[in-house]
Amino acid sequence: MQSNAALEYDYSLAKKFTFLTILFGFLGMLVGTIIAAQLAFPELNYLLGEYGTFSRLRPIHTNTVIFGFTVSGVFATWFYFGQRVLKVSIAESRFLMVLGNIQFWLYFLGALAATVSLLLGISASKEYAQYEWPFDIVVVLVWVLWGINMMGLIGIRREKALYISVWYYLACFLGIAMLYLFNNMEIPTYFTSGGLGNPLHSVSMYAGTNDALVQWWYGHNAVAFGFTVPIVGMIYYFLPKESGQAIYSYKLSLLSFWGLMFVYLWAGSHHLLWSTVPDWMQTMGSAFSVVLILPSWGSAINMLLTMKGEWNQLTENPLIKFMVLASTFYMLSTIEGPIQAIKSVNAIAHFTDWIPGHVHDGVLGWVAFMIMASIFHMAPRMFKKELYSKKLMEAQFWLQTTAVVLYFTSMWIAGITQGMMWRAVDEYGNLMYSFIDTVTVLHPYYTIRALSGVMYLTGFIMFAYNIYKTMVAGKELSQEPQFRTPMA
Amino acid sequence: MFHWLEKNPFFFASAISIVISFAGLIEIVPNFSKAARPLVDLKPRTVLELAGKEVYKKDNCIACHSQLIRPFKSETDRYGKYSLSGEYAYDRPFLWGSKRTGPDLHRVGNYRTTDWHEAHMKNPSKIVPGSIMPAYKHQFTNVADIETAYAEAVTVRNVFHTPYGPEFKSGKAAWEAHKPKVLADAKKIADEMQDEGVKKMVAEGKVPEIVALIAYLNSLK
Amino acid sequence: MNSLMIKTLGFAALLILATIFVVTKLNIDIFADSVNALTIAGAIAVATITSAVAAKYINQMKTDTTSGKLAEENWDGIGEYENELPSGWAYTFLAVFMWSMWYGLAGYPIWAYSQIGEYNEEVLAYNAKFEETHKNASEETLKEMGESIFLVQCQQCHGATGDGLSGRAQDLTKHYSKEEVLNIIKNGQNALGAFPGGMPAGMASGADAEAIAAYVAGGFKGEKPAAFAACASCHGADGKGTPMVAPSIHGYDIHNVVSKGKKGKIGRMPAFGSMITPVQEKALTAYVQSLAK
Numbered sequence A: 001m002q003s004n005a006a007l008e009y010d011y012s013l014a015k016k017f018t019f020l021t022i023l024f025g026f027l028g029m030l031v032g033t034i035i036a037a038q039l040a041f042p043e044l045n046y047l048l049g050e051y052g053t054f055s056r057l058r059p060i061h062t063n064t065v066i067f068g069f070t071v072s073g074v075f076a077t078w079f080y081f082g083q084r085v086l087k088v089s090i091a092e093s094r095f096l097m098v099l100g101n102i103q104f105w106l107y108f109l110g111a112l113a114a115t116v117s118l119l120l121g122i123s124a125s126k127e128y129a130q131y132e133w134p135f136d137i138v139v140v141l142v143w144v145l146w147g148i149n150m151m152g153l154i155g156i157r158r159e160k161a162l163y164i165s166v167w168y169y170l171a172c173f174l175g176i177a178m179l180y181l182f183n184n185m186e187i188p189t190y191f192t193s194g195g196l197g198n199p200l201h202s203v204s205m206y207a208g209t210n211d212a213l214v215q216w217w218y219g220h221n222a223v224a225f226g227f228t229v230p231i232v233g234m235i236y237y238f239l240p241k242e243s244g245q246a247i248y249s250y251k252l253s254l255l256s257f258w259g260l261m262f263v264y265l266w267a268g269s270h271h272l273l274w275s276t277v278p279d280w281m282q283t284m285g286s287a288f289s290v291v292l293i294l295p296s297w298g299s300a301i302n303m304l305l306t307m308k309g310e311w312n313q314l315t316e317n318p319l320i321k322f323m324v325l326a327s328t329f330y331m332l333s334t335i336e337g338p339i340q341a342i343k344s345v346n347a348i349a350h351f352t353d354w355i356p357g358h359v360h361d362g363v364l365g366w367v368a369f370m371i372m373a374s375i376f377h378m379a380p381r382m383f384k385k386e387l388y389s390k391k392l393m394e395a396q397f398w399l400q401t402t403a404v405v406l407y408f409t410s411m412w413i414a415g416i417t418q419g420m421m422w423r424a425v426d427e428y429g430n431l432m433y434s435f436i437d438t439v440t441v442l443h444p445y446y447t448i449r450a451l452s453g454v455m456y457l458t459g460f461i462m463f464a465y466n467i468y469k470t471m472v473a474g475k476e477l478s479q480e481p482q483f484r485t486p487m488a
Numbered sequence B: 001m002f003h004w005l006e007k008n009p010f011f012f013a014s015a016i017s018i019v020i021s022f023a024g025l026i027e028i029v030p031n032f033s034k035a036a037r038p039l040v041d042l043k044p045r046t047v048l049e050l051a052g053k054e055v056y057k058k059d060n061c062i063a064c065h066s067q068l069i070r071p072f073k074s075e076t077d078r079y080g081k082y083s084l085s086g087e088y089a090y091d092r093p094f095l096w097g098s099k100r101t102g103p104d105l106h107r108v109g110n111y112r113t114t115d116w117h118e119a120h121m122k123n124p125s126k127i128v129p130g131s132i133m134p135a136y137k138h139q140f141t142n143v144a145d146i147e148t149a150y151a152e153a154v155t156v157r158n159v160f161h162t163p164y165g166p167e168f169k170s171g172k173a174a175w176e177a178h179k180p181k182v183l184a185d186a187k188k189i190a191d192e193m194q195d196e197g198v199k200k201m202v203a204e205g206k207v208p209e210i211v212a213l214i215a216y217l218n219s220l221k
Numbered sequence C: 001m002n003s004l005m006i007k008t009l010g011f012a013a014l015l016i017l018a019t020i021f022v023v024t025k026l027n028i029d030i031f032a033d034s035v036n037a038l039t040i041a042g043a044i045a046v047a048t049i050t051s052a053v054a055a056k057y058i059n060q061m062k063t064d065t066t067s068g069k070l071a072e073e074n075w076d077g078i079g080e081y082e083n084e085l086p087s088g089w090a091y092t093f094l095a096v097f098m099w100s101m102w103y104g105l106a107g108y109p110i111w112a113y114s115q116i117g118e119y120n121e122e123v124l125a126y127n128a129k130f131e132e133t134h135k136n137a138s139e140e141t142l143k144e145m146g147e148s149i150f151l152v153q154c155q156q157c158h159g160a161t162g163d164g165l166s167g168r169a170q171d172l173t174k175h176y177s178k179e180e181v182l183n184i185i186k187n188g189q190n191a192l193g194a195f196p197g198g199m200p201a202g203m204a205s206g207a208d209a210e211a212i213a214a215y216v217a218g219g220f221k222g223e224k225p226a227a228f229a230a231c232a233s234c235h236g237a238d239g240k241g242t243p244m245v246a247p248s249i250h251g252y253d254i255h256n257v258v259s260k261g262k263k264g265k266i267g268r269m270p271a272f273g274s275m276i277t278p279v280q281e282k283a284l285t286a287y288v289q290s291l292a293k
């Protein structure tokens, strides 16, 4: 069956999920910018009645960027490169095509419904697991459909050995499946009370400290298997593909992958330091977090070394810039996290803005940069058009890079300041600051962060516009580019 | 060996599953029964308080408030005794939070009162100048869902043997029998409040969200 | 060092200095608290290590060239070198992993660390020292101390100046008003958690009541009305209260209200119980008493 003729791949599903990535990315970041502004200017809480308060909108931000933007990005890239590295067109199986389309519509409609439910305040109040049980069922169905599709495509592959990116996507599928199921075990109260009350309401299977343990075993690893594992998979495909360089070291890929798989799960209790979980678990979480620097940096270093000697590509191709900077921000957040996981540092960092700072150098500088770079790479190949404007890409790159730097530096200073103010004592040994002092002092930093949100969002709109113009006005390509993406 | 694995997706996926399952098994499972043990004199929340907890979840106060006092002098000076595992034994879900944009609330019932909460929830920055907490005026007119709160009490009693009394039975009749008690609790709170609308609603047998929420906040001790 | 390295490390230094600057301006001593010091050390590590290592590898894009043996396979045109592990990375991984195993299996159990144990020791020692140091504090010191405690614990209700935020809580800048006292004389009061029987209604009336009220509200200045005898039996001749019987009405009686709370006409004052230590209570008394002068 091994033929050398170029295969025609079917990108219809990749395109559909790309549109969703852009839609949810825009919505999620818009809401992010709004909530950032609300902390600087509280009057903005009252634009939408009870539906517009910071507290209602915050989960909409997190869920839209995670389950909307990032997950669609993962689906879009899977339906793109999955075919290519397995050397099989998804259109060769009608079954997989139909399944993929069901997955798409169920996912799209489910995501909209779940967003409305959060707006209405229907929430289980566990972070990143706010959806009530009926929406959980939709999430699980979508995930299972994706799993079947992935396994199916692997089943009919022509390329015997699985490429590194596929390892990571498989791990993403398995990890999230396990975590999501266990953390969302809940009992709908309507059915256990003889039909009383709201059928959407449920109670968690776990209580108190146990619930906390399960939640952060989930929460931490949702980050691991949602914001890290598939994104590493992305860069392993798109960076070498765009640059035409071979991966620096197979051994490094291998050790980083299995190291990450083994170590990541242990670190979850770093979200529960100084809490009521037993000391030994906290210690494990702390220690393994520090170990985690290495497998994380392994992948980043592998990527940077892949670009050895390619300085001119870095300066000339904005796509390479996005990806190299993404690796760097990945390195930043995967050393910052471990340092914050040291108990003494966590005594200050936990509960403060330093944590959202850490979060956003990861998600803005790494996750969103990689997803946008991947779409820039895929677009000309999916639409058979040249990218619309290189100049716009350059401008977007610098705007967003500045935005990320402003975001994390302002939150870093805000967080450390606030953490230290909470602890500070006056000359007599009594608390030096009332709580409200530690709030008002943050105003300038909240303002800077809101500004950075506006900048990043503007960059994202430039990105969306560039892709749109590529589709409608890009120069037709007669032939698919092998490596470097053509751009006008 | 690894090359072999990379050519066998089934074993590859199994290997991943095994490697990632370790940690959960070793770290989470052993503690499960121990951490679930309640303090000796811990009482489960009343139906009104549970309804208030639902308001807390609905308006997502956890976005800004923690309920976990860490064992540092600076925290126990500010908020009171550090939190104990046994105090949370009936909390489903746990509401520790991960961000303190506002102060910790685990023992706020000790040092804030009904009338203060009323004024504060209506307009925080009037009471605490510089506050960035949103005003929750809608809680004064929205009706709390006490029936669902009752359903929750019955559920945790049936499924997890949370010590609610034998009168917490399934079904409409049992609920109708319990409801007056909830309304009486609500009236006690409303009596300490000033808002006329709230008093009127309670007199009509409806519980405004703010009343349930304050009952919940007062129970945090 | 090349320019990229200098720029990134420069940025790291700037961020650290800015952080230290902001914190120091708030009168926080970074080195007095080991947690603060370790946090700053951690922040320095994050900023400098990331800057240096990333700059090192990015620099290699300029100075180095690719080499190595290509593996046979390729995927969608992507090849793979069979290069060895970067040795710095490999040795660090090994070392850190061994450290974590040692720490988890030996170091941590040998220390027998307990966070609650540490807390208890620290706080006990601290409190003993605190009570000892301030046992004989001067009125001035107590007042200053009381002010900062008041701002942390009480201002949310009584306002930063103690004025009670237009009727939210007792206006501590004034003594009881004449109306309040009259009201209490007429109706009695059982609002403080400290006196189970409370004060009976109708202890005086008419002109007597007026005179007493004016005297009490006026802060016990001028001539004491004879009718005050009705009050002195419980509150003492000087109005400073009798233990177990009645509170001081000569200025605000902090002790009862702070430890046991009060449910009065304005609203409910919470009971702080043991959250306010004896010395802190003394300090608060000094401060609150000073407000009404």
Ligand code: HEM
Pocket (backbone or CB within 6 Å): A127, A219, A223, A227, A228, A267, A270, A271, A289, A290, A292, A293, A296, A330, A333, A334, A335, A336, A337, A338, A340, A341, A346, A349, A350, A351, A355, A358, A359, A361, A362, A363, A366, A367, B098
């Ligand atoms: C070596 C890898 C990492 C470690 C050890 C780590 C560690 C930590 C720690 C200690 C916290 C703070 C917990 C707290 O005190 O509240 C945290 C929070 C967080 N991190 Fe990381 N981090 C790592 C990488 C990343 C990456 C790459 C991302 C995203 C791209 C990320 C996203 C987050 C998020 C979203 C939170 C917030 C969780 C919450 O809601 O409280 N982390 N991380």
Ligand code: HEM
Pocket (backbone or CB within 6 Å): A028, A029, A030, A032, A033, A035, A036, A037, A058, A061, A062, A065, A066, A069, A070, A353, A355, A356, A359, A360, A363, A364, A367, A368, A449, A450, A452, A453, A454, A456, A457, B063, B098, B099, B101
């Ligand atoms: C325009 C860009 C963005 C802005 C202005 C923004 C702003 C914010 C704000 C203000 C918060 C709440 C922080 C707090 O409660 O103190 C937040 C939380 C969060 N955001 Fe964003 N965000 C943006 C983009 C993103 C993206 C693209 C992602 C993910 C891909 C993301 C993931 C998160 C997560 C996981 C949290 C929760 C962090 C935690 O609980 O500690 N954000 N964001």
Ligand SMILES: [Ca+2]
Pocket (backbone or CB within 6 Å): A124, A129, A130, A131, A132, A133, A136, A184, A186
């Ligand atoms: Ca759920």
Ligand SMILES: [Ca+2]
Pocket (backbone or CB within 6 Å): A127, B098, B099
């Ligand atoms: Ca959080």
Ligand SMILES: [Cu+2]
Pocket (backbone or CB within 6 Å): A219, A220, A221, A223, A267, A268, A270, A271
């Ligand atoms: Cu984590």
